[in-house]
Amino acid sequence: MKIAIYPGSFDPVTKGHMDIITRAAALFDRLIVLVASNVMKRDCLFSAGERIELLRRCCGGMPNVTVDCDEGLIAEYARRVGATAIVKGLRAMSDFDYEFQQALTNRQLNSRVETIFLAASGESMYLSSSMVKQVCALGGDVSSFVPPEALPEILSRMRG
Amino acid sequence: MKIAIYPGSFDPVTKGHMDIITRAAALFDRLIVLVASNVMKRDCLFSAGERIELLRRCCGGMPNVTVDCDEGLIAEYARRVGATAIVKGLRAMSDFDYEFQQALTNRQLNSRVETIFLAASGESMYLSSSMVKQVCALGGDVSSFVPPEALPEILSRMRG
Amino acid sequence: MKIAIYPGSFDPVTKGHMDIITRAAALFDRLIVLVASNVMKRDCLFSAGERIELLRRCCGGMPNVTVDCDEGLIAEYARRVGATAIVKGLRAMSDFDYEFQQALTNRQLNSRVETIFLAASGESMYLSSSMVKQVCALGGDVSSFVPPEALPEILSRMRG
Amino acid sequence: MKIAIYPGSFDPVTKGHMDIITRAAALFDRLIVLVASNVMKRDCLFSAGERIELLRRCCGGMPNVTVDCDEGLIAEYARRVGATAIVKGLRAMSDFDYEFQQALTNRQLNSRVETIFLAASGESMYLSSSMVKQVCALGGDVSSFVPPEALPEILSRMRG
Amino acid sequence: MKIAIYPGSFDPVTKGHMDIITRAAALFDRLIVLVASNVMKRDCLFSAGERIELLRRCCGGMPNVTVDCDEGLIAEYARRVGATAIVKGLRAMSDFDYEFQQALTNRQLNSRVETIFLAASGESMYLSSSMVKQVCALGGDVSSFVPPEALPEILSRMRG
Amino acid sequence: MKIAIYPGSFDPVTKGHMDIITRAAALFDRLIVLVASNVMKRDCLFSAGERIELLRRCCGGMPNVTVDCDEGLIAEYARRVGATAIVKGLRAMSDFDYEFQQALTNRQLNSRVETIFLAASGESMYLSSSMVKQVCALGGDVSSFVPPEALPEILSRMRG
Numbered sequence: 001m002k003i004a005i006y007p008g009s010f011d012p013v014t015k016g017h018m019d020i021i022t023r024a025a026a027l028f029d030r031l032i033v034l035v036a037s038n039v040m041k042r043d044c045l046f047s048a049g050e051r052i053e054l055l056r057r058c059c060g061g062m063p064n065v066t067v068d069c070d071e072g073l074i075a076e077y078a079r080r081v082g083a084t085a086i087v088k089g090l091r092a093m094s095d096f097d098y099e100f101q102q103a104l105t106n107r108q109l110n111s112r113v114e115t116i117f118l119a120a121s122g123e124s125m126y127l128s129s130s131m132v133k134q135v136c137a138l139g140g141d142v143s144s145f146v147p148p149e150a151l152p153e154i155l156s157r158m159r160g
Numbered sequence: 161m162k163i164a165i166y167p168g169s170f171d172p173v174t175k176g177h178m179d180i181i182t183r184a185a186a187l188f189d190r191l192i193v194l195v196a197s198n199v200m201k202r203d204c205l206f207s208a209g210e211r212i213e214l215l216r217r218c219c220g221g222m223p224n225v226t227v228d229c230d231e232g233l234i235a236e237y238a239r240r241v242g243a244t245a246i247v248k249g250l251r252a253m254s255d256f257d258y259e260f261q262q263a264l265t266n267r268q269l270n271s272r273v274e275t276i277f278l279a280a281s282g283e284s285m286y287l288s289s290s291m292v293k294q295v296c297a298l299g300g301d302v303s304s305f306v307p308p309e310a311l312p313e314i315l316s317r318m319r320g
Numbered sequence: 321m322k323i324a325i326y327p328g329s330f331d332p333v334t335k336g337h338m339d340i341i342t343r344a345a346a347l348f349d350r351l352i353v354l355v356a357s358n359v360m361k362r363d364c365l366f367s368a369g370e371r372i373e374l375l376r377r378c379c380g381g382m383p384n385v386t387v388d389c390d391e392g393l394i395a396e397y398a399r400r401v402g403a404t405a406i407v408k409g410l411r412a413m414s415d416f417d418y419e420f421q422q423a424l425t426n427r428q429l430n431s432r433v434e435t436i437f438l439a440a441s442g443e444s445m446y447l448s449s450s451m452v453k454q455v456c457a458l459g460g461d462v463s464s465f466v467p468p469e470a471l472p473e474i475l476s477r478m479r480g
Numbered sequence: 481m482k483i484a485i486y487p488g489s490f491d492p493v494t495k496g497h498m499d500i501i502t503r504a505a506a507l508f509d510r511l512i513v514l515v516a517s518n519v520m521k522r523d524c525l526f527s528a529g530e531r532i533e534l535l536r537r538c539c540g541g542m543p544n545v546t547v548d549c550d551e552g553l554i555a556e557y558a559r560r561v562g563a564t565a566i567v568k569g570l571r572a573m574s575d576f577d578y579e580f581q582q583a584l585t586n587r588q589l590n591s592r593v594e595t596i597f598l599a600a601s602g603e604s605m606y607l608s609s610s611m612v613k614q615v616c617a618l619g620g621d622v623s624s625f626v627p628p629e630a631l632p633e634i635l636s637r638m639r640g
Numbered sequence: 641m642k643i644a645i646y647p648g649s650f651d652p653v654t655k656g657h658m659d660i661i662t663r664a665a666a667l668f669d670r671l672i673v674l675v676a677s678n679v680m681k682r683d684c685l686f687s688a689g690e691r692i693e694l695l696r697r698c699c700g701g702m703p704n705v706t707v708d709c710d711e712g713l714i715a716e717y718a719r720r721v722g723a724t725a726i727v728k729g730l731r732a733m734s735d736f737d738y739e740f741q742q743a744l745t746n747r748q749l750n751s752r753v754e755t756i757f758l759a760a761s762g763e764s765m766y767l768s769s770s771m772v773k774q775v776c777a778l779g780g781d782v783s784s785f786v787p788p789e790a791l792p793e794i795l796s797r798m799r800g
Numbered sequence: 801m802k803i804a805i806y807p808g809s810f811d812p813v814t815k816g817h818m819d820i821i822t823r824a825a826a827l828f829d830r831l832i833v834l835v836a837s838n839v840m841k842r843d844c845l846f847s848a849g850e851r852i853e854l855l856r857r858c859c860g861g862m863p864n865v866t867v868d869c870d871e872g873l874i875a876e877y878a879r880r881v882g883a884t885a886i887v888k889g890l891r892a893m894s895d896f897d898y899e900f901q902q903a904l905t906n907r908q909l910n911s912r913v914e915t916i917f918l919a920a921s922g923e924s925m926y927l928s929s930s931m932v933k934q935v936c937a938l939g940g941d942v943s944s945f946v947p948p949e950a951l952p953e954i955l956s957r958m959r960g
Contacts, residue, residue, distance in 0.1 A: 002482060002507065023594055027482070027565055073778045085507055090597070091261070096576055101731070103599045104766030109780055114503055117570070117597035119583045122442030126264030138233045140269055162322060162347070183434055187322070187405055245347055250437070251741070256416055263439045274343055277410070277437035279423045282922030286744030298713045300749055393938045411581070421891070424926030429940055446584030458553045460589050571901070602762030606904035618873045620909055642802060642827065663914055667802065667885055725827055730917070736896055743919045754823055757890070757917035759903045 004028040004085040004116075007036045007074050010051045011044050012154050013058055014132055016124035018147050020089040023118055025065050028085065033059065034077065035069040045133060045157055057149045075109035086113055091120040091128070133158065164188040164245040164276075167196045167234050170211045171204050172314050173218055174292055176284035178307050180249040183278055185225050188245065193219060194237065195229040205293060205317055217309045235269035246273055251280040251288070293318065324348040324405040324436075327356045327394050330371045331364050332474050333378055334452055336444035338467050340409040343438055345385050348405065353379065354397065355389040365453060365477055377469045395429035406433055411440040411448070453478065484508040484565040484596075487516045487554050490531045491524050492634050493538055494612055496604035498627050500569040503598055505545050508565065513539060514557065515549040525613060525637055537629045555589035566593055571600040571608070613638065644668040644725040644756075647676045647714050650691045651684050652794050653698055654772055656764035658787050660729040663758055665705050668725065673699060674717065675709040685773060685797055697789045715749035726753055731760040731768070773798065804828040804885040804916075807836045807874050810851045811844050812954050813858055814932055816924035818947050820889040823918055825865050828885065833859060834877065835869040845933060845957055857949045875909035886913055891920040891928070933958065 006024055010017060010033075025031045033055050037048040046054065048069050055067045070077045074086060086106060088099050103115035120127075127145055136142045136158040146154055166184055170177060170193075185191045193215050197208040206214065208229050215227045230237045234246060246266060248259050263275035280287075287305055296302045296318040306314055326344055330337060330353075345351045353375055357368040366374065368389050375387045390397045394406060406426060408419050423435035440447075447465055456462045456478040466474055486504055490497060490513075505511045513535055517528040526534065528549050535547045550557045554566060566586060568579050583595035600607075607625055616622045616638040626634055646664055650657060650673075665671045673695055677688040686694070688709050695707045710717045714726060726746060728739050743755035760767075767785055776782045776798040786794055806824055810817060810833075825831045833855050837848040846854065848869050855867045870877045874886060886906060888899050903915035920927075927945055936942045936958040946954055 002509075026592075027594055027596070029482075071778075073775065073780045076778075076780070090580075095257075097735075100570075100599050101766040101768070101771065104602065105771055105775065107601075108766070108784060109775070112506075114507055114598060116507070117599075118594060119580050119597075121587075122445045122584060125442050125445065126261040126268070128261070131261065131265055135233065135265065135269065138231075138236075140233045140236070144268060162349075186432075187434055187436070189322075250420075255737075260410075260439050264442060267441075272346075274347055274438060276347070277439075278434060279420050279437075281427075282424065282925050285922045285925065286741040286748070288741070291741065291745055295713065295745065295749065298711075298716075300713045300716065304748060391938075393935065393940045396938075396940070415577075417895075421926040421928070421931065425931055425935065428926070428944060429935065446581040446588070448581070451581065451585055455553065455585065455589065458551075458556075460553045460556070464588060575897075602765045605762050605765065606901040606908070608901070611901065611905055615873065615905065615909065618871075618876075620873045620876070624908060642829075666912075667914055667916070669802075730900075740890075740919050744922060747921075752826075754827055754918060756827070757919075758914060759900050759917075761907075762904065 001029045002085070003030045003032065003081060003083040004087050005032045005034050005074065005078055005081070005083045006087040007034040009044075009129060010035055010055055011046055011129050012051070012132060012146060013054055013150050014124070014127045014129055014146050015144075016089065016091070016120060016127035018058060019121050019124050020087065020118055021059060021062070021065060024087045025062050029064060031062075031065045031087070032081065032083065033065060033067045034074070035067070036074065037069055037071050046153075050153070054150045054153060058147045060149075073109060075106040075113060078106075078113040079110050083113060086115045088115060088117050089120050089124075090117045091125055161189045162245070163190045163192065163241060163243040164247050165192045165194050165234065165238055165241070165243045166247040167194040169204075169289065170195055170215055171206055171289050172211070172292060172306060173214055173310050174284070174287045174289055174306050175304075176249065176251070176280060176287035178218060179281050179284050180247065180278055181219060181222070181225060184247040185222050189224060191222075191225045191247070192241065192243065193225060193227045194234070195227070196234065197229055197231050206313075210313070214310045214313060218307045220309075233269060235266040235273060238266075238273040239270050243273060246275045248275060248277050249280050250277045251285055321349045322405070323350045323352065323401060323403040324407050325352045325354050325394065325398055325401075325403045326407040327354040329364075329449060330355055330375055331366055331449050332371070332452060332466060333374055333470050334444070334447045334449055334466050335464075336409065336411070336440060336447035338378060339441050339444050340407065340438055341379060341382070341385060344407040345382050349384060351382075351385045351407070352401065352403065353385060353387045354394070355387070356394065357389055357391050366473075370473070374470045374473060378467045380469075393429060395426040395433060398426075398433040399430050403433060406435045408435060408437050409440050410437045411445055481509045482565070483510045483512065483561060483563040484567050485512045485514050485554065485558055485561070485563045486567040487514040489524075489609065490515055490535055491526055491609050492531070492612060492626060493534055493630050494604075494607045494609055494626055495624075496569065496571070496600060496607035498538060499601050499604050500567065500598055501539060501542070501545060504567040505542050509544060511542075511545045511567070512561065512563065513545060513547045514554070515547070516554065517549055517551050526633075530633070534630045534633060538627045540629075553589060555586040555593060558586075558593040559590050563593060566595045568595060568597050569600050569604075570597045571605055641669045642725070643670045643672065643721060643723040644727050645672045645674050645714065645718055645721075645723045646727040647674040649684075649769060650675055650695055651686055651769050652691070652772060652786060653694055653790050654764075654767045654769055654786055655784075656729065656731070656760060656767035658698060659761050659764050660727065660758055661699060661702070661705060664727045665702050669704060671702075671705045671727070672721065672723065673705060673707045674714070675707070676714065677709055677711050686793075690793070694790045694793060698787045700789075713749060715746040715753060718746075718753040719750050723753060726755045728755060728757050729760050729764075730757045731765055801829045802885070803830045803832065803881060803883040804887050805832045805834050805874065805878055805881070805883045806887040807834040809844075809929060810835055810855055811846055811929050812851070812932060812946060813854055813950050814924075814927045814929055814946050815944075816889065816891070816920060816927035818858060819921050819924050820887065820918055821859060821862070821865060824887040825862050829864060831862075831865045831887070832881065832883065833865060833867045834874070835867070836874065837869055837871050846953075850953070854950045854953060858947045860949075873909060875906045875913060878906075878913040879910050883913060886915045888915060888917050889920050890917045891925055
């Protein structure tokens with residue numbers, strides 16, 4: 001059984017994330033969406049627990065997708081669960097540089113895990129969690145950027 | 161009448177900004193230089209009011225250029241003033257990625273405004289406000305980087 | 321009156337070209353779509369005359385758009401017709417590099433013309449004339465890549 | 481059963497190709513290395529048949545890897561064999577641009593096939609078939625660039 | 641006598657840094673590794689003094705390499721010691737953009753100093769001080785990323 | 801004595817080349833400008849002999865610069881003359897990719913030669929030999945793109 005991990009901050013989940021999850025779920029027998037709480041991001045909108053909850057709601061209809069959370073090295077988590085692939089979405093050049101370095105590091109740390117990249121769809125090319133937070137904070141309409149299952153929480157958190 | 165907006169932090173204004181302003185003013189009937197005070201930049205050198213004042217002094221001789229300030233979404237400001245274009249200068253690859261994503265987001269938020277990009281001139285390719293602040297903080301000579309109208313305030317603020 | 325030029329090979333015209341034409345036509349009082357026959361491209365699918373004819377058919381409903389053809393320098397053509405802007409669409413990094421160099425050269429040759437860049441829409445990000453020709457040559461369906469007004473000629477030319 | 485395709489010209493096969501083949505074979509149940517003879521490359525060193533032969537020799541020890549050849553659209557070939565993934569190696573920025581456009585086109589032509597990208601290993605970052613041919617043509621030593629199984633044919637073809 | 645400077649934060653020194661130092665030392669009569677303490681980096685792992693100490697230990701065997709520290713402009717330091725070159729390592733595109741702007745700024749500030757770039761070796765392509773700190777903080781093994789002379793201090797500092 | 805090589809096609813020499821030559825000559829004890837006639841470029845404007853002649857005229861005033869020609873591998877030429885550096889100018893991203901791969905290949909072929917990159921000056925950022933030929937062929941004024949010593953030959957060759 002081929003297991004893949006899709007790690008990220010998901011603060012909050014966007015339609016771009018859902019696009020990658022849907023496509024990666026079709027490529028592997030099992031996909032673990034991993035809320036990486038180790039990334040020392042300040043100014044988190046949602047706690048790790050809340051992000052897991054939102055992702056689970058959005059991934060409800062996908063039988064081979066589970067959601068988990070980890071504070072350690074992704075390469076180490078992959079070893080623990082027997083995953084052979086780490087999935088990353090690529091939007092732009094600056095993504096590429098950073099992700100490329102992460103991929104090479106992860107292979108150095110765990111030679112049995114491969115990072116595979118999926119190109120963001122044209123319509124999600126501009127989507128990022130920080131863009132969603134920025135637009136929302138300024139009163140813009142983010143309903144076309146995030147999955148409908150997560151919209152109410154995002155709105156109430158940003159504006160409450 | 162074609163109206164364009166040139167948004168930015170302008171903290172402080174550089175010769176690179178003035179190059180874009182001069183060129184954009186020739187392309188449109190009216191150009192609004194917009195101090196975007198919403199960008200949550202820490203460590204601002206000048207207040208929004210001071211930046212407006214410096215820009216007005218530098219743009220004094222351009223009859224179709226005005227300076228304004230806004231705290232909200234640029235796409236929303238464009239709608240309000242009836243602007244059809246947002247002007248951005250491009251220096252380098254990393255600019256491109258970020259600006260590209262901003263442009264696609266702004267079109268999503270206001271389908272009637274276009275972002276147009278101008279390539280930075282060769283001589284301004286390396287100029288940025290943060291570079292000016294960094295060089296000035298270390299005692300370097302920034303007189304060839306900023307417009308003469310703004311130099312005294314920048315020097316006294318950085319070194320005072 | 322602000323006049324802009326949108327130069328290209330248009331061999332053949334794609335939906336990506338039409339997207340740029342529509343958006344640029346809203347930015348300027350008049351837009352000239354210019355078939356640049358000087359670019360020494362071998363293996364042209366359509367003659368310059370045919371490309372003009374196809375473009376005219378596709379731009380029929382846009383009152384401020386005209387189609388022309390020229391064999392010389394674009395900077396020189398711009399001077400002749402009094403254009404203040406050259407419009408280019410940007411899809412990807414390699415576009416950027418080439419177009420950036422062209423823009424700086426054109427300003428050197430004619431200091432009164434500006435090159436402005438529009439970011440390709442998400443859905444046209446992958447579209448190019450050569451991609452259309454390659455897919456069509458291999459028997460693929462190109463109807464979602466080219467404007468319906470041009471599809472019959474492209475199909476009969478590629479497969480005839 | 482998850483099937484993936486690794487298409488390319490392989491003229492000639494390099495150690496960079498072998499690195500991607502080895503890694504992709506571990507990710508999928510079956511990997512088809514596909515000599516795409518449609519790409520209108522002039523100046524081919526080896527015929528499609530010879531390239532298949534060399535690849536088969538190099539992939540001899542990998543039980544889930546087969547080698548095939550096709551003249552048509554890759555998206556169409558994927559549909560025919562039931563493949564869910566197209567594998568591409570990424571070395572550099574210019575690769576990225578081209579491959580990204582190919583990936584989006586292939587998804588447009590066959591919505592059930594995903595292109596996945598693997599980052600080239602550090603030591604293969606500089607390897608390409610054309611570099612091998614160029615170095616070999618000038619009398620340089622290419623033995624560290626190509627798999628030992630293919631070296632004799634490459635040397636005799638280039639220098640014969 | 642040709643003198644070059646290799647400036648950086650070196651917090652901590654990596655095998656990537658050592659690769660550049662070794663190669664640059666072969667290009668010039670004298671190489672000064674310069675701990676630039678002016679870069680306003682927060683969260684420094686080591687003090688400037690400690691970084692100098694670690695670098696000196698790692699460069700012990702190279703007779704034409706010295707280690708120094710400065711808080712001011714690099715262009716100004718170069719003038720003071722009569723250096724004709726500033727050496728920078730390039731790993732990726734985002735490096736390139738930033739370093740390119742720094743290089744043009746430094747030439748503006750001191751027209752007698754050139755910035756020269758060396759491409760990171762394949763095996764150091766993914767190495768950066770921040771990657772080392774991130775991996776180490778999560779309990780990963782960094783012994784293949786940093787010079788053996790510096791490993792004990794890095795481990796005790798990160799985990800102490 | 802530190803010897804460097806600056807290889808290229810120089811068909812024809814541009815002000816961008818002269819900028820790199822001047823700067824590289826200040827970095828090394830001796831600089832060899834190398835007309836690489838091996839690069840299988842079709843449509844050469846000048847023969848290798850003519851290009852050498854033009855370069856010699858342009859470099860007349862620089863005592864530590866010589867001009868030579870070679871048909872083989874640059875790494876091999878470097879070994880033969882005892883050069884420790886290959887100098888390349890970088891203008892744009894696509895340059896970077898190609899040059900980076902060349903540099904890594906050359907180190908593989910000759911571990912004692914380093915490729916060093918100099919960033920093109922702002923004003924030469926857009927200059928290339930092919931741009932000069934294209935503009936000249938269309939009747940444009942290239943006098944600001946090429947050294948005055950080479951202008952007459954270029955004009956008479958392109959237009960004759």
